[in-house]
Structure formats: structure tokens, C-alpha cells
Amino acid sequence: MRKQALKNIPDEEIISLYLNTRESSYFSILYKRYGGKVFSKCISLLKDEELANDATQDVFMKIYLNLAKFSGKSKFSTWVYSITYNYCIDFIRRRKKDRNLFADDEVENVGEVIDDVPEKELLEMEVSRLKVVLEKIPLGDKTVLLMKYQDDMSIKEIAEILDKSESAIKMKIKRAKHKAQKTYKDIFKDL
């Protein structure tokens, strides 16, 4: 009965219950809500189940240690996903010794970006096909598309996580969409 009632409580209330009581069952609710999504993002970015498992543990330890600092300015889910993306991007950069994972369109002062790439086709794509497309495009492009269309992050939030200007992110998303659509046509045009 109590468990059922807790299912419908918003994240922010669960957090405040946890911070007031320090009862681990409240933190478990947050884990059950977001653990799967964090794990799936980690697999998708790190491409290794074992690494993704460790990454999920580390991400939730960070969440646990910093929960009191969550200000509620953004949604809790956005906060959780930004920790996840930061963790995975740092990990990939360290492993590849590649500081410029997102630098292929390193244009900071691009001015006003007009995103005229239609997104209908992308947003209504069959899930199995979208999976294939996302595996084919560069990791940086895949990441910004997931941030924008899966996690509903704003351009500002994406820019903060990736430490880029907002116009650079707009340009990055525009190019990522274009690449995804081209990849889709290349692979599935005959089907």
C-alpha cells in the first residue's frame, strides 16, 4: 500500500523525504526510477556492458553524495542525465585521450543558426531503425541528439554540459540531424 503510494510521488518530494529521514528505501525509489535509463545511456555511449554497469554505480554514488546540493532549478531527471553524460564523456575523453570529442564543428561565433532540417522523419522513425542509425553516426552527434530528443534538455543545458556556446550546440544539432537522416536514407532507402 505504502509502496504503491510512493510510486506516484514526484521526485522532488522523494528527495526531501530522503534528506529528512536518511531512510535508504527513498533513495532506492530514485534508483528504480532512473537506474535503467542511466544504464541504457551508459551502454549506448560506452558500448560495453561491464563498463556501463560500473559507470551506473559511479553515477548513482555521485547522486547520493550530492543529493543535498540538488537545487531543483531543473528537473531531477535532467540533473541525473547531465551527471551521466558528464561521466561518460569524461570517461571517453580519458580513454581515447581525445579532448576534442565534440570539436568537429568548433565554431563558437557562428551567429544566428537557422535549423531548417525537418525532424518529423527522425522523430517518427521505427525504433529498431533509429538504433541502427545512431550506431552509425559519430558519438558526438548521437549524444546531442539523445540529449535533445530523448531527455528534452534545452540548448542552454546541453551547452553547459558540453562546455560550448549555445550557437555551436544549435549548429551541432542541425548537422547531427542531417547526418542521421542521410545515414537513414543510405541504409534503408531500398527497403
Add this chain to the structure above:
Amino acid sequence: MSEERNSFKRLDDDSELPPNGEKELNGSISLINSVSRVIELYLPGFFQLLISMSGGGSEKKLKSPRNADGGEIKRDNENSPSEPPL
């Protein structure tokens, strides 16, 4: 409505918790809690020990000596100006 459940969001539908993830996480959390409890309990005592070993911090040494009535015992030369020994 279709925008809320776009293909990117549907990608997330079959996400599952990592195997043994909750158990491992609870293990790490209880380890952190135990360590922080130990630190909280013993660290002040440890510092106190360090301070007393280095010769500081004892209140008794700082207090002036008292007589049987509880009054302060004054040394003979306490109020007189220091004079060079004859």
C-alpha cells in the same frame, strides 16, 4: 502528443536496471555510511590525543593554583615589579 513519445523516447522503453546493481549500490552506500560514522566518532578523539601528545590543550595546566578555600594563590612576586637579582 506524438512529440512526447517520439522514437528517441521509445528507445528508452526497454531499459532495464543493471544486474545486481541495487545490491552493489546499497553495499557502497553502507560502506560510505560506516566509514563516515567511524570518522565522526573517532576523529575528534584522535585529534585530542595528538594535541595532548604534543603538550598542548590541557586545561589544568592553564589554571592558576588554588588554596583550600578555593582562592587563587598568588606568587610572591606577582604584583611587584621584577627586580634584578642582587
